[in-house]
Amino acid sequence: MSAAVPAGWGRYPSSSPRQIRSCRNRQLLDLPDQSLSCLPFGNGRSYGDVCLNNNGALLLTRALDRFITFDPASGVLRAEAGVLLAEILALIVPQGWFLPVTPGTQFVTLGGAIANDVHGKNHHVAGSFGCHVRAFELRRSDGGCLLCTPEQNIEWFRATVGGLGLTGLIAWVEIQLQRIANPWIVAENRRFAHLDEFLTLDAEYEARYPYIVSWIDCAATGQALGRGIYMAGMHAPPGLLKPPPPERRALTVPFMPPISLVNRFSVGAFNRLYYHLPRPARGLTPYQPFFYPLDNLLEWNRLYGRQGFFQYQCVIPLTEAREALREILACIAASGQGSMLAVLKRFGDKTSGGLLSFPRPGITLALDFPNQDQSTLNLLERLDEVTRQAGGAVYPAKDARMSGDSFRCYFPQWAQFSRYRDPRFSSSFWRRVTKQK
Amino acid sequence: MRNILIIGATSAIAEATARRFAATGARFYLVGRNTERLTAIARDLEIRSGQPVAYESLNLDQIDQHPALLGRANQALGGIDIVLIAHGTLPDQNACQQSVEKTLAVIHTNALSVISLATLLANDFETRRRGTLIAISSVAGDRGRQSNYIYGAAKGMVSLFLQGLRNRLNSKGVQIITVKPGFVDTPMTAAFEKKGLLWAQPDQIAQGIVAAVERGQDDVYLPWFWRWIMQVIQHIPERIFKQLSL
Numbered sequence A: 001m002s003a004a005v006p007a008g009w010g011r012y013p014s015s016s017p018r019q020i021r022s023c024r025n026r027q028l029l030d031l032p033d034q035s036l037s038c039l040p041f042g043n044g045r046s047y048g049d050v051c052l053n054n055n056g057a058l059l060l061t062r063a064l065d066r067f068i069t070f071d072p073a074s075g076v077l078r079a080e081a082g083v084l085l086a087e088i089l090a091l092i093v094p095q096g097w098f099l100p101v102t103p104g105t106q107f108v109t110l111g112g113a114i115a116n117d118v119h120g121k122n123h124h125v126a127g128s129f130g131c132h133v134r135a136f137e138l139r140r141s142d143g144g145c146l147l148c149t150p151e152q153n154i155e156w157f158r159a160t161v162g163g164l165g166l167t168g169l170i171a172w173v174e175i176q177l178q179r180i181a182n183p184w185i186v187a188e189n190r191r192f193a194h195l196d197e198f199l200t201l202d203a204e205y206e207a208r209y210p211y212i213v214s215w216i217d218c219a220a221t222g223q224a225l226g227r228g229i230y231m232a233g234m235h236a237p238p239g240l241l242k243p244p245p246p247e248r249r250a251l252t253v254p255f256m257p258p259i260s261l262v263n264r265f266s267v268g269a270f271n272r273l274y275y276h277l278p279r280p281a282r283g284l285t286p287y288q289p290f291f292y293p294l295d296n297l298l299e300w301n302r303l304y305g306r307q308g309f310f311q312y313q314c315v316i317p318l319t320e321a322r323e324a325l326r327e328i329l330a331c332i333a334a335s336g337q338g339s340m341l342a343v344l345k346r347f348g349d350k351t352s353g354g355l356l357s358f359p360r361p362g363i364t365l366a367l368d369f370p371n372q373d374q375s376t377l378n379l380l381e382r383l384d385e386v387t388r389q390a391g392g393a394v395y396p397a398k399d400a401r402m403s404g405d406s407f408r409c410y411f412p413q414w415a416q417f418s419r420y421r422d423p424r425f426s427s428s429f430w431r432r433v434t435k436q437k
Numbered sequence B: 001m002r003n004i005l006i007i008g009a010t011s012a013i014a015e016a017t018a019r020r021f022a023a024t025g026a027r028f029y030l031v032g033r034n035t036e037r038l039t040a041i042a043r044d045l046e047i048r049s050g051q052p053v054a055y056e057s058l059n060l061d062q063i064d065q066h067p068a069l070l071g072r073a074n075q076a077l078g079g080i081d082i083v084l085i086a087h088g089t090l091p092d093q094n095a096c097q098q099s100v101e102k103t104l105a106v107i108h109t110n111a112l113s114v115i116s117l118a119t120l121l122a123n124d125f126e127t128r129r130r131g132t133l134i135a136i137s138s139v140a141g142d143r144g145r146q147s148n149y150i151y152g153a154a155k156g157m158v159s160l161f162l163q164g165l166r167n168r169l170n171s172k173g174v175q176i177i178t179v180k181p182g183f184v185d186t187p188m189t190a191a192f193e194k195k196g197l198l199w200a201q202p203d204q205i206a207q208g209i210v211a212a213v214e215r216g217q218d219d220v221y222l223p224w225f226w227r228w229i230m231q232v233i234q235h236i237p238e239r240i241f242k243q244l245s246l
Helices: A085-095 A110-115 A154-160 A195-205 A264-276 A287-291 A300-304 A318-335 A374-389 A404-410 A414-418 A428-434 B012-023 B035-049 B063-077 B093-097 B100-128 B149-172 B202-215 B226-235
Strands: A019-022 A038-041 A057-060 A067-071 A076-080 A133-139 A145-148 A169-176 A184-192 A211-216 A228-235 A282-286 A309-316 A342-347 A362-370 B002-007 B026-032 B054-057 B082-085 B132-136 B175-181 B219-222
Touching: A067 A085, A067 B035, A076 A085, A085 A110, A110 A169, A133 A154, A145 A154, A184 A195, A184 A287, A195 A211, A195 A228, A195 A318, A228 A264, A282 A287, A309 A318, A309 A374, A318 A362, A318 A374, A362 A374, A374 A404, A404 A428, A414 A428, B002 B012, B002 B063, B012 B026, B012 B035, B012 B082, B012 B202, B026 B035, B026 B063, B035 B054, B054 B063, B063 B100, B082 B100, B093 B100, B093 B149, B100 B132, B100 B149, B132 B149, B132 B202, B149 B175, B175 B202, B175 B226, B202 B219, B219 B226
Parallel strands: A019 A057, A038 A057, B002 B026, B002 B082, B026 B054, B082 B132, B132 B175, B175 B219
Antiparallel strands: A067 A076, A076 A169, A133 A145, A133 A169, A184 A228, A184 A282, A211 A228, A211 A342, A309 A362, A342 A362
């Protein structure tokens, strides 16, 4: 109801900005006095501290929520950076258009989607969000204003896509939408017993389906290690006369339990049940539950209790993926710390060119961990060792703890990037990973 | 398709309300002070409603301009179905109580200009025997308090005026809605510390306004719990109330 102190989605770490100000005019960058560093804050859906600025100022962008132009003939949309993907979908889906790329929640802002160069289930064919950005305007603290496109101010474009909000304030964004015939998805589900079977299924399905993601049972061990459910989907073809599905009423997790409801016992039981639950092999589903299964459970992060949670998402190059993922999954299963929410997906070769973009060819694994202090931090550091050795990377948008060494190893272009960072802009994440020992 | 005139269209509550009307199909005529912001809002509403949006910038303190303004709006829309009067200022109480000039300016903007517009619009609606007039008043208008009584007096005048108008036009097919928001998180209240359960977002108020039109409500407190808070506040005996620091 009220505007609370902004936090990351994982509720860890806690942070106290000195100042919070709302941006309301896209033609004006109104900064606090020189002593405070600034960071744009969209809808707080990144998990860790890339959206936090401890002891600095946060520039709230949600009030920049106007559409600027939309051409229903070509599917080119220009809107202010604080518009939510959910608001875009509400406008475009009835007119036969869809987002070119969407992450697993529609509650992120356009600016946040660029700053984290988000990806979705169609990465293997469409690349990341940045691949579909036609233009954006970047406002700098020196009063400068840069129109960035893949052809103009290219170096600024590449620094800002995936640039974690550090290159300046994104005022507005223009994207190219994709055509759809209706709001339905043809979805297919297959169980896989272990990682090798996942890889076989992927080889079979990736050319046929634009949307692929797998749920993986991170509590399974031994023979069952790496078992899961493979889910593929495509926009339903024209000619389907089913009426649009009714809006489902969202539930809200009403309060924060004192301890995490996600624990060793609940995860083991849930995962066993979820894996064996009978489900139709093929069917038609509205797009919302297919893309945004958790968006109907508002404030679901409260389930992890006051301590909050970590999310870990890594990508491992294909050649190393089998061995490294087996090791990672074995570590997690042995620790008993994983959660129900664990997903596996193959990234394709297409990249946006963003200097700090996370998606790169390989297999990506993402999962949540309830915060159990040092034991969780130790486990994640162990996972980082495997990821580093395999030549992989960890996703800053979901991170709250990677070491500076790991960051610089995962993102070797960080030094080049830092030349484009706005001198007035910084974040808790940036200070953490660039701190010299 | 409803034809909607919005006066004070750049206010956060007005913009949120316009978006909700746009989603159900509406044609707009927008009036506000700041041309740049009006243009941005008009473009946004065009995309949301799929209809062209007309607008003009005007300082609404110029009461002599009101008849011509309403003439232009009527002509552009081809008859007004709904009008939302949402313009206003939230003055600095301390500065006002030291200055007659400032006090009267607050009354002029928040009360007299609203009454002027409401009079002209109500008479037009009365002859056409249709129309809905919505005006944003405030819970501050329900009882005078030392921290906010000048703004409160202006809003109280608006509430009372609309009450009479409603009574007069009840049999003429004209709907008059008095909206009384509590604390709303908008640029107008930027100076306040916005914490606690009493603060609402502009879209919650917008939702309540649209619902009031659909349900034919007269006097709406938004969010709803303010009706009960104000019931209590209005019933405290003055002998006690005058001693409180509210």
